[in-house]
Amino acid sequence: MVLVSIIGGSGAGKTSVTNVIYTHFNDRAAVLSMDDYYKNLEPGTDPREFNFDSPKAFDFELFESHLRTIKENGTVKVPVYSMVTYRREDGIWRTFEPRPLVLVEGLLVMFRKEMRELFDFSIYIDAPADERLIRRIERDTRERGRSLESIITQYRKFVSPSFESFIEPQKYFCDIVLPDGAANTTGLNVIINAIENMLKK
Secondary structure, eight states, X not given: OEEEEEEOSTTSSHHHHHHHHHHHHGGGEEEEEGGGGBOXXXXXXXXXXXXXXXXXXXXXXXXXXXXXXXXXXXXXXXXXXXXXXXXXXXXXXEEEOOOSEEEEEESSTTSSHHHHTTOSEEEEEEOOHHHHHHHHHHHHHHHSOOOHHHHHHHIIIIIHHHIIIIIGXXXXXXXXXXXXXXXXXXXXXXXXXXXXXXXXX
16 A cells, blocks of 8 residues: 655645546545544534644644554544534444555654654645635635635734744655645646555556
8 A cells, every 4th residue: 555645725726636636546546635634613612713734623633543543444434524614524434445655644744753754755745825825715714604804804813924934844754845735736636646656567
């Protein structure tokens, strides 16, 4: 099995890159999203005042445990997290069955040393701050029903500082930096060829 991490800031294009790679490998690949490992937001907590880009927002223990099981070709039950209620769906789990290629995408996939050591290949998606903000606005207004004002306030207060403190430093632990995300077809072809070679070993 080949375990690949795909990381970058909010709005960098992680999902788009993941989809391109997944489409190429099709039934040989499976995708695991770190977004499903958010902790439940405590009752009474205002989501506008909570930092979802901080390591404290994630259940690293469960995430790492699942990665280790997957690495050994084991099946896991992945929680289903709602970006509307900010909680895991009660009693609902998604069965994740590993494939020869497992793509793991998220903000902080490479944050912990213990997790970095599990990956065979790691990709950091580098996108300009203005482009990341625009994509975040488009996504959060369309998919999550958030106002422009709340998105910008959260970006200034939490997203931008967390990017500099926690997310961008992961770049230096990655095997390759991909500028411009899925638009960088040359870079994506290099990545796909590298993964193909790993799968042949």
